[in-house]
Amino acid sequence: MTIPASTIARDDAAVAFDGVSKHFPASGESVAFTALNNVSLTVARGSITGIIGRSGAGKSTLIRLVNGLEKPSSGKVRVDGVDVGALDEGGLRNLRRSVGMIFQHFNVLSSRTVFGNVALPLEISGMDRRAIEARVRPLLDLVGLADKHGRYPAELSGGQKQRIGIARALATEPKLLLSDEATSALDPETTQSILELLKRINAELGLTVLLITHEMEVVKAVTSDVAVIDKGEIVERGHTFDVFTHPKHATTQALLSGLPGSKLPEAIARGLKPAAAPGDRVVVRLTFFGAAAERPLISQLIQSIGAEVNIIAGTIDEIGGKPYGSLVVAYGADPETVEKAERFFSENGLVTEVLGYVA
Numbered sequence: 180m181t182i183p184a185s186t187i188a189r190d191d192a193a194v195a196f197d198g199v200s201k202h203f204p205a206s207g208e209s210v211a212f213t214a215l216n217n218v219s220l221t222v223a224r225g226s227i228t229g230i231i232g233r234s235g236a237g238k239s240t241l242i243r244l245v246n247g248l249e250k251p252s253s254g255k256v257r258v259d260g261v262d263v264g265a266l267d268e269g270g271l272r273n274l275r276r277s278v279g280m281i282f283q284h285f286n287v288l289s290s291r292t293v294f295g296n297v298a299l300p301l302e303i304s305g306m307d308r309r310a311i312e313a314r315v316r317p318l319l320d321l322v323g324l325a326d327k328h329g330r331y332p333a334e335l336s337g338g339q340k341q342r343i344g345i346a347r348a349l350a351t352e353p354k355l356l357l358s359d360e361a362t363s364a365l366d367p368e369t370t371q372s373i374l375e376l377l378k379r380i381n382a383e384l385g386l387t388v389l390l391i392t393h394e395m396e397v398v399k400a401v402t403s404d405v406a407v408i409d410k411g412e413i414v415e416r417g418h419t420f421d422v423f424t425h426p427k428h429a430t431t432q433a434l435l436s437g438l439p440g441s442k443l444p445e446a447i448a449r450g451l452k453p454a455a456a457p458g459d460r461v462v463v464r465l466t467f468f469g470a471a472a473e474r475p476l477i478s479q480l481i482q483s484i485g486a487e488v489n490i491i492a493g494t495i496d497e498i499g500g501k502p503y504g505s506l507v508v509a510y511g512a513d514p515e516t517v518e519k520a521e522r523f524f525s526e527n528g529l530v531t532e533v534l535g536y537v538a
């Protein structure tokens with residue numbers, strides 16, 4: 180049964196998009212464009228929710244609707260139950276204080292120290308000096324910049340600049356943090372440390388995080404829930420573990436194929452054939468989760484089919500804290516072996532995908 184988005188209780192939703200479309204009218208040289216088409220989506224309070232899509236899919240437009248930088252052409256965006264499109268200037272100012280945002284290029288002010296950058300939104304809101312000190316110091320501790328409070332951004336690394344961005348976003352004690360490709364300009368190691376920080380903030384402060392990204396690695400590392408956006412439409416959504424282990428839409432499958440560990444060795448990929456000739460071997464990807472990840476599956480498979488099994492590629496990983504494995508194996512493509520193997524896979528609850536055949 181499908182529950183219409185409009186009847187879902189709002190209480191658990193930090194953000195709710197209800198049939199949201201966004202059309203940009205033609206102007207000058209550019210033709211009219213529909214950036215979002217009838218998007219319905221809820222972001223659960225306390226979750227880290229990822230929205231992933233390719234360049235131009237509509238991610239930034241979606242996130243800009245949340246803090247009122249854009250208004251929907253139709254439909255409603257609610258933050259904490261409040262209809263963003265109906266807010267006046269004062270309402271929008273209040274909303275933006277309760278919604279923090281971090282950016283790909285950090286957007287820190289080079290003329291201000293680390294402390295001065297984090298203090299800025301509080302100065303603007305008219306907070307007195309002592310209260311600002313009391314608010315900013317613990318935030319610098321939280322993001323690991325306490326010893327850098329008097330430094331200027333030019334003296335800091337990209338990861339440290341993003342830590343300023345995060346502390347500044349948290350200064351007004353928001354309930355929701357929006358992250359617009361916040362790790363896209365960082366190297367993989369720094370990305371991991373920033374993602375760890377976001378996870379800690381989510382757990383310790385109970386802050387809801389809505390992040391947009393084009394990187395599946397980011398979604399895998401940090402989110403509990405994910406929505407896949409393609410050409411302005413949500414094409415798949417769910418718990419991150421479920422979407423990663425059973426991707427249904429071609430866009431999700433394509434985005435996942437870029438993850439390290441999911442690729443076949445080049446030499447094998449080149450030699451794959453779509454149909455078997457006599458004596459060929461079938462190449463199969465096995466995906467296993469939870470308890471299956473801890474069993475000696477390959478030795479059991481060899482016993483069951485009574486034939487040789489080659490291991491071609493394999494990866495063990497964690498998605499949303501749950502173990503997950505992917506193994507590519509090859510065995511005889513003769514009907515008897517294939518039937519025994521399929522029986523073994525179904526008895527053991529393994530998800531399988533035939534990738535092709537090799538000589």
Ligand SMILES: Nc1ncnc2c1ncn2[C@@H]1O[C@H](COP(=O)(O)OP(=O)(O)OP(=O)(O)O)[C@@H](O)[C@H]1O
Binds near residue numbers: 235241
């Ligand atoms: N103000 C605007 N006027 C006209 N078209 C726009 C406007 N803003 C965005 N678009 C178009 O809407 C589409 C979605 O843009 P958006 O920036 O939301 O995509 P995105 O998924 O965030 O992409 P990227 O990852 O490249 O930033 C794009 O084709 C873009 O050209």
